[in-house]
Amino acid sequence: MSVVERWFGADFTQLHPLLQSLHRKGGKLHGLVDLQLGRGLAGIIGARLATRLGIPAELARVAFQVDIHDTDNALHWNRCFADNATLYSSFQPSGNWPNGYWLESTGSLKLALAVDVHQGGWYWRPLKAWLHGVRIPLWLLPRTEAYKRIEEGLYHFYVGFSLPLLGKRxxxxxxLQLDNPAPAR
Incomplete structure (x- = not known):
């Protein structure tokens, strides 16, 4: 049983069957992603963030792939934009759905993220944040919206960062399409 199945328990079936399969077996997804920067100061800050994440901010559309797999105690997402450097994230479960959360570690940033399920889709909701191990209030970070869901048999996702008063960063x-599925665990 995968770490995601254990975390959701009997409610794992609330996820769309294709998301269930991805989190049972793992897999690599690929496709083109649309990149959008904000305007003005928010766009300048967004371009700097993109560079730090390995996202080529000068392009509006780039090739993207993500390898999603789990170990006994963590979920891993390894993202690559335009064959650039890979952005590694690990997610450790805490508690169980619906009251538990995942602790995402990406570089020096850690986020505690709850999961909301809507029409079979997985929607992240930030709860807490740490930078270099120091707890910081969420209002100091950009607002984050992130989800994955199935649309017309394909994996659709969105990740967006915005700043109060300045708007989208x-x-x-x-x-995305699934590469050859991994064998069942």
């Missing part, structure tokens, strides 16, 4: 989204 950066977003990337796309519809």
């Amino acid at each position: 950066l977003s990337y989204s796309g519809t």
